[in-house]
Amino acid sequence: MMASPSRPDRIVTTDALIEHQHLENCRNCGAITQGNFCQQCGQATHLHVPSAREFLHEFVAHYVALEGKLWHSLKLLIFKPGLLTREYIEGRRVRYVEPLRLYLSFSIIFFFVIKMSGVEIINLGESERSPQAERAQAALTAPATAPDKAKPGKIESKQIEVQAFGEYSKSLSDRINKVLSLPRDQLKDLAKRTFFSYVPYAIFLMMPVFALYLKLLYLGSGRRYGEHFLFALHSNAFAFLMLSLFVVADGWNFVRFVLLAWLTFYLPTALRRVYGGGRTVTALRWAVLMFLHVITMGIAMTAAISMILL
Known part of the structure; x- marks a missing residue:
């Protein structure tokens, strides 16, 4: 009769396979891991491409x-x-x-x-334009030669003017009046x-x-x-x-x-x-x-x- 294969060899092979499955290097930091997560960086050891x-x-x-x-x-x-x-x-x-x-x-x-x-x-109220928008639009569309008794250095009554930032004040004033002149829905x-x-x-x-x-x-x-x-x-x-x-x-x-x-x-x-x-x-x-x-x-x-x- 032929001798049966040695059982210890199969057991050793199985143990080695288990050890190979559970003891491997972490793909993130390279540390030897055992279990579901790396003890060094915390990354999962069983990785796959995630589904939708x-x-x-x-x-x-x-x-x-x-x-x-x-x-x-x-x-x-x-x-x-x-x-x-x-x-x-x-x-x-x-x-x-x-x-x-x-x-x-x-x-x-x-x-x-x-x-x-x-x-x-x-x-912004019920009207199509806010009151500020109406005043700003009136100031923007008014003729440049319109009679106005406003003294130099004072803010005009129909237009918002910023005077506190030197040369930048003209640009800022234009932006404010442009925004306020928008129709109510756009504003x-x-x-x-x-x-x-x-x-x-x-x-x-x-x-x-x-x-x-x-x-x-x-x-x-x-x-x-x-x-x-x-x-x-x-x-x-x-x-x-x-x-x-x-x-x-x-x-x-x-x-x-x-x-x-x-x-x-x-x-x-x-x-x-x-x-x-x-x-x-x-x-x-x-x-x-x-x-x-x-x-x-x-x-x-x-x-x-x-x-x-x-």
Whole structure:
């Protein structure tokens, strides 16, 4: 009889095959890996060309954060003011969406809702042209020899003239009057396009300023600036979410009232949970914070919308 093949050889071969499958070099950094991810750079070890469905999922998950972590984050963000910030500060982070992604997700949703809802960004009245446009157009079409008793160095009554920037003032004056002389529909469309092009960035740039206000209001608390910035991202993400729901709830007055009431009481409640302190002191800090933030936001939005003139 013929001897049967040696079993240990087959076992060794199988073990070697398993070792070859699980112990290999990472294609990104070259480190030897074992498992599904590289221990050095974190890249997945099992790679393939993604399908169209996987591309779509990655795009949505990256820009809108629609994944399982979102629901855990929403639960705390909406119903437990400040707790999501505390969880992140205390090191419990894996189960939640990153603060910056959360902020960007809800800001994108907010401006999308505003754009699709048809809310008028700037009210230009019911006439075809705004009063400023009528005056500017009359000044532009008036004959150069029209009698005018205006003294040199004074601004004419029918035309906007900028005199504070030397030679550049003539160009800036022409631009202002050109914009104001546009028909109402064109001016409205220009204002809307400028709003959606610049205002989201202006508001985002206010987040470091919001964190700076918190830093000043809580001097001596031992909190680092990064913690204040984290609170700014979470609280403003909540504000974007509530305002989005407010726009969607058009005609539902009671729902809008509840949303605005919760938006009003949310921030002081979150401040107490994250920073501590008594109710009276927290209320005073909240009032100062809102005053400074509203002024800063107004300046930022005005500067953004003024890009129409450029």
